[in-house]
Amino acid sequence: MLQTYVHGKDAAACLESICTADISGLLSGSGTLTVFTNEAGGILDDLIVNKVSEKELYVVSNAAMKQQDMGIMESAVSNFKSQGKDVTIEFLAPSEQSLLAVQGPQVATELAQLLPKPELLRQLYFMQTLSTPLADLPNVRITRCGYTGEDGVEISVPSNRVEQLTEALLESGKLKLAGLGARDSLRLEAGLCLYGSDIDEHTTPVEAALSWLVAKRRRTALDFPGAAAIVRQLKVGVQRRRVGLQTLEGAKSPPARASVDIYREGKLVGQVTSGCPSPSTGRNIAMGYIAETWKAPGTRVELKIRDKFYEAEVTKMPFTKANYYNKPKQ
Amino acid sequence: MVFLTKFARFGIQAARQLRAAPLATPQWRSIHVSSFLDAERRYTDKHEWVELVTNNTAIVGISSYAQEALGDVVFAQLPDVGTELKQDDECGALESVKAASEVYSPVSGKVTEKNNLVEDTPALVNTSCYEKGWLFKVSLKNPDEVEKLMTEEQYKTYLTTSTDH
Structure with a gap:
């Protein structure tokens, strides 16, 4: 996955210029699924945007779309900067930062054993994110989300510590490694889209039954790529x-x-x-x-x-x- | 979300990590009508096996390596009796949880029987690929084709030396 941080007081407005979510309306510490769109309303990628704070967004998008996504985000940022807005972007290289998906009904119980403050997890609901020490690591980002339809988390961890953390997670024997085939069965059972297969630049959020990703405020503001086409489809159908x-x-x-x-x-x-x-x-x-x-x-x-x-x-x-x-x- | 969905035929990562499965000697003596036949199992580079039953009939299945690489077989589509096959013709398919894989005929001829048990219980391909999990029988048009396929020894070498099957 491509992990990105967007900083600055105009970070939310900047990302809103390229996706369909109401990022300004998100509470700090929570996130949403959204899509990058093109002028025709086609989906360029799906991604998760988390509002870490009013001045910091944490974005996770598809590794396979990395080059494209970096281009989309970079040009939005330079566009905003040229208007004197306050926004900077930081792409995390896979050699520096990794993402572990830990999924399943027992995850919270298992993870709690490695957390100095296990009670943190009780208040971390679906699509919320926090930063915490974990196992021997001083600081990881835990986001309660995933691609399986199950409870679970994604843990953003420095790449030079990812093996150590993986081993710590596997230690109890309750968690097991799973491959992409297993994950594909799970995400299909959960009805979740696979970018490049179920959605792509030729499908719109309305056709993809993802109209819920087009936030109310954005439908009125019509201020994202392809807004006219998408809102028209919402009215007249597909x-x-x-x-x-x-x-x-x-x-x-x-x-x-x-x-x-x-x-x-x-x-x-x-x-x-x-x-x-x-x-x-x-x-x-x-x-x-x-x-x-x-x-x-x-x-x-x-x-x-x-x-x-x-x-x-x-x-x-x-x-x-x-x-x-x-x-x-x- | 994205990940690569294109599974090459048996070329998936898991397959590469498999040790070449030890290949048992033929245990199908009961169906050998003629003891002088050298009933040696032959293999294709696409991991089908073929074994002579008589001078001009043969039985076809997939190798242990193939079934392991494919994973749990959940559906088998086999050629209907009477189908005329040319060597290397696509003649059926095995579907596992992970992927669909075509079955190619290792020989030319006419299908004389298909294994209905496998169609009902596709997992037989996993549990007994050389015995109960056979796929179909062919009356051979050109018995020489069998001779030219890999012997068990050659197939073993093929599995250990070739990196991408």
Whole structure:
């Protein structure tokens, strides 16, 4: 992942000029998922922006989009600077700073054993971030977020200490290393998008069923790239929509993966963008884009996999119940 | 979020780290109708195996290396009986949790039987790739093709020397 710090009293306004989130409205110590957009409303990347303080943002974006993202952020910063605004940017090289994702229902219990103040975790809710000593490290950034639909954290740690911290985390034997295949199953079950597969520059947040990422204030202000196109789509609708799909209960069928065509009564109506067998539901799950007419959960479709048709249905996402550590509703 | 989703056929990292699995000698004596046949299992560079049952019929499966690299097989699509195959034709697919992998025919001929048990219980490919997990049988058009494939010894060498399968 690309980790970036943006400093200065105009940091929030600066990042808002390139994404759809209400960063000014975030409370200090909390973050949000957002997207970089282009003038057509297409998604250039998805990323997490955390407001560490009123003058400091911590941004995590996709490693695969690193060059592009650095360009987008750098040009926003130099644009702001040229207007005399107060903002600077600091990209953390992977050789200097690493990010460990620790995910699962037992994470808080395990992590607490390495924290000098374990009670910190009880007040660290989903999408909140803090800086703390951990194990033998004087200072790491812990953000309660992840890419699995489960409770968990991402820990930003100096690269020369990351192995030591990983070993400390593995010590009790309760935490285990997981590969990208496992993570892909989890993020699919959680209905989370994979950039480059489920969303890209040719899909808009509205088509991707991510309209919730376009903050209310920003819809009125129309002050982000592609705002006109996106707000128009919010009003008049779109032709296609990202939906969840699953094979029917008990059916024997292969998992539908990227580029599998979706048919409805013999007519091509969409395409799968990613899919896998879901260990939690025992069915094959997928997500993809389907003609707006057929987006309702329960709609029967056929998936064409290696020239054979298999029955499936449009399904609400997430496929499994999320288990985020949310702040109790007051 | 992004990560690379393109899984090369058996070329995934995990596969590279696998030791070449020890390859057992054929344990399929019961189906050998003729004892003078040198019923040696032959292998392709795409990790299918083929074994002669008679002079002109053979049985096809995937190697232990392949099934380990693929991981838990969850779906098997096998060629229908009667399908005419040319050597190297794509003739089916095995889907694991991680990836889809095409099955290529190691030989030319006509499919005489497919393993329905594997279609019902794809995990047999993992638990018994040389016995219960066979994929299909072929009546050979050109038995010489088998001779030209790798012997077990050659295949073992291939696995240990080649870095990208």
